[in-house]
Amino acid sequence: AQSVTQLGSHVSVSEGALVLLRCNYSSSVPPYLFWYVQYPNQGLQLLLKYTTGATLVKGINGFEAEFKKSETSFHLTKPSAHMSDAAEYFCAVSEGTSGTYKYIFGTGTRLKVLA
């Protein structure tokens, strides 16, 4: 079965600093990987996804993630943090067969941006 590990339940960065949120996965098949963000009192929104092809994936709000098969990682980065990036971020892998696809989520990382 597939699984996702997010290192660091809380990450703090200064405004303008690099954001790095870590995600490692385990999968017996080529994975489809996702990053979702949850702002306070809102649902989960898709930031970006990796399916096939280019391993560096760009998402919304300046975020990107790189799929590294050798490291089984899919870390999320943003060169310069903004106060509005404060939220909870979830990494997920999809699994299943036709009709039963579901996501397996990590435990989430809460990002705090310091002024």
Added chain:
Amino acid sequence: EPEVTQTPSHQVTQMGQEVILRCVPISNHLYFYWYRQILGQKVEFLVSFYNNEISEKSEIFDDQFSVERPDGSNFTLKIRSTKLEDSAMYFCASRQGDTTNEKLFFGSGTQLSVL
């Protein structure tokens, strides 16, 4: 962008009581899901629903849980006799089609507190 809507946003109930959590998925979507997140833990898959029947359920989804799509627009999760450990944020999600790399649209969640 279309939205999945969930009501209520907060629900407080006494242990042993029945609760119904309501969701309105996006109108042309065919696959529906319930996930939950206990505070500080992973977002966990509960159940998937397609073509008016459950397509997969997790170990969490025992006989106390049921889902229904009563009228072609609402998608409900019922907990028959709530326990303290059912306290969690419950997310409804939907997707249009049937591929692993497809985006799930999530609602903003219902925070269930069982006292």
